[in-house]
Amino acid sequence: MAQxxxxxxxxxxxxxxxxxxxxxxxxxxxxxGVTLYFLSGLTLTGTLLxxxxxxxxxxxxxxxxVPAAIFVYLVGAxxxxxxxxxxxxxxxxxxxxxKKNNWTQFLLDLGLSLVRKYLKMRFGWIGWLWSLWEWIK
Numbered sequence: 001m002a003q004x005x006x007x008x009x010x011x012x013x014x015x016x017x018x019x020x021x022x023x024x025x026x027x028x029x030x031x032x033g034v035t036l037y038f039l040s041g042l043t044l045t046g047t048l049l050x051x052x053x054x055x056x057x058x059x060x061x062x063x064x065x066v067p068a069a070i071f072v073y074l075v076g077a078x079x080x081x082x083x084x085x086x087x088x089x090x091x092x093x094x095x096x097x098x099k100k101n102n103w104t105q106f107l108l109d110l111g112l113s114l115v116r117k118y119l120k121m122r123f124g125w126i127g128w129l130w131s132l133w134e135w136i137k
Contacts, residue, residue: 058065093108
């Protein structure tokens with residue numbers, strides 16, 4: 001009996017992608033790509049239809065919406081600025097009341113002296129009462 005060698009071809013040991021796996025990858029990626037392309041087309045179409053429908057309404061209501069938006073902005077800015085001014089004034093009064101020497105105390109003293117001088121010039125005895133009150137406290 002002749003001894004036969006068990007010899008295998010190198011293709012039998014091929015580790016990697018075969019033709020069938022390459023075909024499956026190609027077909028699945030093509031299917032996913034086509035599906036995503038179709039969905040992006042639907043999204044674009046929906047966006048364009050929404051713009052077509054909404055544009056006349058925006059044009060009709062722009063005469064109302066633009067002044068209303070300006071009004072709302074100005075009212076909001078007024079509220080914010082009044083809150084900031086109130087916080088600043090209260091902090092200035094607190095610092096003055098706690099007898100801390102800073103520029104706000106100087107401003108308040110200056111304002112009080114100007115009011116006192118005005119009242120003395122305008123009403124005489126009221127300004128004198130104010131001066132007396134300042135001296136007593």
